[in-house]
Amino acid sequence: MRILVVEDEKRIADFLGRGLESAGYAVDIAPDGQTALDLVHATDYDLITLDMMLPDVDGLRVLEKIRNRKSNPPVLILSARGAVEDRVKGLEFGADDYLTKPFAFVELLARVRVLLRRGQPTPEKLIVGELSLDCIRRKVTRSGDNIELAPKEFSILEYLMRNKGRPLSRTMIVEHVWDMDYDGLTNIVDVYIRHLRSKIDDRYPSKLIHTVRGVGYMLELPEGRSE
């Protein structure tokens, strides 16, 4: 997996590069828009993180040019501008996600992981161990038992199962399930996760929903077991 980091502030680019590399990605750094476009021409990237304020070209122009190319890697905007209209503008120009500076690196990492698995075909039925979720009929079973879930609980579970093995931050879950910026209200996620656990995990010996410290939650088979 190859990631292009477009960032003019050298020290931000530095720690992004180091952090992403340590997470197992190959990283190239472009300090300005022109270099970024040259690199995009030369290499097929799996993901691009894009700063909006670049010394030469406006970030949105860079985004536009990347979008006009055949290969279309997901773009994650990293911007110091956090106003709603800035986010909307970025997403309208074709960005896949938007993160406001300052951000937690683990949050960035979680988003990168989710973005990277996007585009793969999604099955109608998601299965993790003995837990299965039917996206069409909206039915959930574990070990053959029917489990009744509220719509939001279902959406959270679906999101967790689609990103099996990847930690998801509370903000990501809020943005995904509630379709909005739920800043400051992220403990609503904890409430829903508690409900989900009582329905999915509590009666079974192996637990599937895990808390990831500093990030959020992740759905995964317990250690030592395979799918």
Add this chain to the structure above:
Amino acid sequence: MQRSIFKGLRFRLALSYTLFFAILLTGFGFVLRGMLSGVMETTVQGLLDEEWAACKGFLRSNGKGVLEWNYDPNDKEETAIVERLRLIYMIADDKGEVLESSELYREMGFQSPAAISQVLSDGKPSYTFHPNLRGQVFMVRQGTLSEHGHKYFVGLGRNFTPSLRVIDEFSLDYFLALPFIILTAAFLGWLLARRAMQPVTEVAAQVAQVSGSNLSLRVPIRGSRDELDHMIANFNGMVARLEDSFHQIRQFSTDVSHELRTPITVVRGQLEVALMTAKSEAELRDAIESALIDIDRLSQIVRALLNLAKAEGGQLNLQKQDLDLVPLIRGVVSELEIPAIDRQVQLRHILPRSASISADRIQIERLLYNLIDNGIKYTRPAGYVEVVVTIHQETETIQLEIRDNGNGIAPEHLPHLFDRFYRVPGLENGAEKGLGLGLSFVSWIVKAHNGEIQVSSELGVGTSFRVTFPLITASQKNQNDYGNQRESTGRYSNIGS
């Protein structure tokens, strides 16, 4: 706000209108009444005068000194006239003794001898009113008739009651109708007041819609060029000024949050990544040291912002004194010599023998540092920065010019150069990135010293900042010396930018 109908302008307008109208109409009624009785009296007086003239023709003194009515009893017309004249009359001699009188005159009583002799001595006729017992009022003309050395008092009367009745009837009708007229006037006044207040009410409704979030709203001018239009124009001006400051504040907070976000991101990211990836203590130490540099930068930004806010909020006391720019410039230039040599930039100055202005030394030093340092930073190696001071006696100003032959600034950036956080894009690279606050501070310092600052620049040729300060004249010099002794305890703050 709840408005009471009795406190509103409309009510007050209508009320004062009604009061004014009521007073006016009442007064007018009395004047009219007075005029009417005047006319009546004059008419009756005229009639009495005519009768008097006739009397004089008929009254004759006979040989024995006795007054007699002298007429032809066979002439019907004459007889009728004399009988008409003798209907209400009396004649008295100069002692007040009544010689002749009619029945009707007796009913209202005779004049006293004193009054009679008064009339006789005056010689002029007078008119008085006399009521009789039946409630009738008569007007009596008291006149003097001289006949053969004898003076006689002649009183001629005429019934004035019908005239009085006309006056009373008129007054009654008028004052009975008055309340209705006033009520109508009050009603009309109320309607008129609404008409007059209508535009005010409309404007008030439009003004009520202006709030912090839609300061771009303007109340439309009605085009009548009246006081209200004047008020609306002033109000719109006020909103425009408010909008301006609102915009500035909003822009400022956006800028500040943006300025602070980047260093915080760096600190947070570096530490986080170091925690995740560092394999040795040295790597952790590097991350912490780098984070400290950014925290320094953060506090620098905060301090500069605070100082700028203080200065612009008027909380910074300037300690103005007579200041000779020449030694000050020499000092700053020599201090900046080392960084200039570092960048292979030549520092030059062209200075007069002395150039005094009234200024705060610390602030002027700061201004010089900022402008000269900028010049050094943005000039290519082998370039120069030049400080030139010229005195213009004719305009009583001192011009301080700092020019370089550096990269120059593109014209589109020049108008924003003194804006807070404005940095010419692409001019600075990472490590030397300024805060974008220096020039806004410089511009504040110039303003605080009643000066002006101008910048001109050409890409590839160089940039020139020209600051103009008022020159101190000899008379001001003495005043300033005195002022400084008193203000020497004033406080000032240091400003880093």
